[in-house]
Amino acid sequence: MYTRVESRFWQDEKMRLVSDDARYLMLYLLTSPHRNVLGFYFLPEPYACFDLGWTTERFRKALGELLANGLVKYDETAHVVLIINFLKHNPLENHNQVKSATQKLDEIPKTPLLRDFYETVKKYADGKSHYSSLLERLEKLLGEQLEQQLPKQLHKPFGKQEKEEEKEEEEKEKEKEKEKEYRDILSSDETDDTRLTEDSLNDDDNKTINAITPKEVVELYNSICVSLPRVVTISEKRRKQIKALLKKIRDRTEIEAVFRKAEESDFLSGRSGKWNGCNFDWLINYNNFIKVLEGTYDNKEAKPKSWNVLERLYKEELEKEMNSE
Structure with a gap:
C-alpha cells in the first residue's frame, strides 16, 4: 500500500x-x-x-x-x-x-x-x-x-464501588500534593535543603565554601550535561542523595567540574556508543562522582597515524646503526 x-x-x-x-x-x-x-x-x-x-x-x-x-x-x-x-x-x-x-x-x-x-x-x-x-x-x-x-x-457491590471511588479520590489528592511539592521545590529560593546546606557550614566536618541548593545542582546539570537525560523531577530520594553529596565535597566548582567532564567524555555522554547508562543519579553517587572528578573517564588521546610511521622509521634507522657497528 x-x-x-x-x-x-x-x-x-x-x-x-x-x-x-x-x-x-x-x-x-x-x-x-x-x-x-x-x-x-x-x-x-x-x-x-x-x-x-x-x-x-x-x-x-x-x-x-x-x-x-x-x-x-x-x-x-x-x-x-x-x-x-x-x-x-x-x-x-x-x-x-x-x-x-x-x-x-x-x-x-x-x-x-x-x-x-x-x-x-x-x-x-x-x-x-x-x-x-x-x-x-x-x-x-x-x-x-x-x-x-x-x-x-x-455486579460491583455498591459499598465496594464507593470505596474504590474514594480510593481514586485519595490517589488524585496525593498526586496533587506531589505536584505542589515539586513546584515549591523549583520556585522557592530558600528550601529546607538550602537551610540544611547552610547549617552544614557550621559543622567542622562538613564545611563548604559556597552553599548550593539541590535546585541549583539540578539546574547546573541540565545546563551543562545536554547529552544526558534531563532531570524534570526532584524526588525525596533524589534530594537526600544530593544532600549527602553536598556534605562530602568542598565547593560548587567540583560539581561543575564533574558535570563538564561527563559532558566532554565520549564514553559517559554515550557518543562512543559503548555505554548509555550515565545520568544525573549515577553522577551524584559519591563513588562515581570521585572517579569522574579524578579523570577516570576522560577521553584518551590516541596517537596520530603519522606518529606510528615516524616511530617505525626511527626503529629501522636505529637497527641499521647497530648492525653497522
Missing part, C-alpha cells in the same frame, strides 16, 4: 513546533510497514524502536511531543496508535477500500481508542455514502465493548 504525505507536511504549524525526532517519528507513523488504510493500527514500542534504531526513552520522548500537540493518540496497554488526520489526507475512495478497511478492524486489539477512531471516521465520512458499512461495523464493536463493561460495573 502507499500513503499520501503532502509536501506541506514540512510547513505545517504543529510540525514546526516539535523537535526533529518528533517530526521524524510522525513521518515514520505515516509510512510504517505496520500501518494500514485506517491510520489506526497495532504498533508495540519494540517494533518502532527496532525500525527507527532508537532507544525506548528516545521513542517515548518524541511520542510525548506528538501526543501533546494532538497529532496522534496511543494506547500503551493495547499498543495501538491512532493518527488523527490520516483519513483526511488518505480518504477511502470506494466500497472496495471500505470493505478492506472494515476487515482490518478485526486485526486491532480491543482499545478505548476505538471511540476516538469512530468520531474521526464520522468527521471525514460526511456526505460519503460508501463509508456507511464501516460506521455500522464500528457502532457494533462499540456496542459490544459497552456490553462487556456494563456487567462488571453493575
Whole structure:
C-alpha cells in the first residue's frame, strides 16, 4: 500500500513546533510497514524502536511531543496508535477500500481508542455514502465493548464501588500534593535543603565554601550535561542523595567540574556508543562522582597515524646503526 504525505507536511504549524525526532517519528507513523488504510493500527514500542534504531526513552520522548500537540493518540496497554488526520489526507475512495478497511478492524486489539477512531471516521465520512458499512461495523464493536463493561460495573457491590471511588479520590489528592511539592521545590529560593546546606557550614566536618541548593545542582546539570537525560523531577530520594553529596565535597566548582567532564567524555555522554547508562543519579553517587572528578573517564588521546610511521622509521634507522657497528 502507499500513503499520501503532502509536501506541506514540512510547513505545517504543529510540525514546526516539535523537535526533529518528533517530526521524524510522525513521518515514520505515516509510512510504517505496520500501518494500514485506517491510520489506526497495532504498533508495540519494540517494533518502532527496532525500525527507527532508537532507544525506548528516545521513542517515548518524541511520542510525548506528538501526543501533546494532538497529532496522534496511543494506547500503551493495547499498543495501538491512532493518527488523527490520516483519513483526511488518505480518504477511502470506494466500497472496495471500505470493505478492506472494515476487515482490518478485526486485526486491532480491543482499545478505548476505538471511540476516538469512530468520531474521526464520522468527521471525514460526511456526505460519503460508501463509508456507511464501516460506521455500522464500528457502532457494533462499540456496542459490544459497552456490553462487556456494563456487567462488571453493575455486579460491583455498591459499598465496594464507593470505596474504590474514594480510593481514586485519595490517589488524585496525593498526586496533587506531589505536584505542589515539586513546584515549591523549583520556585522557592530558600528550601529546607538550602537551610540544611547552610547549617552544614557550621559543622567542622562538613564545611563548604559556597552553599548550593539541590535546585541549583539540578539546574547546573541540565545546563551543562545536554547529552544526558534531563532531570524534570526532584524526588525525596533524589534530594537526600544530593544532600549527602553536598556534605562530602568542598565547593560548587567540583560539581561543575564533574558535570563538564561527563559532558566532554565520549564514553559517559554515550557518543562512543559503548555505554548509555550515565545520568544525573549515577553522577551524584559519591563513588562515581570521585572517579569522574579524578579523570577516570576522560577521553584518551590516541596517537596520530603519522606518529606510528615516524616511530617505525626511527626503529629501522636505529637497527641499521647497530648492525653497522
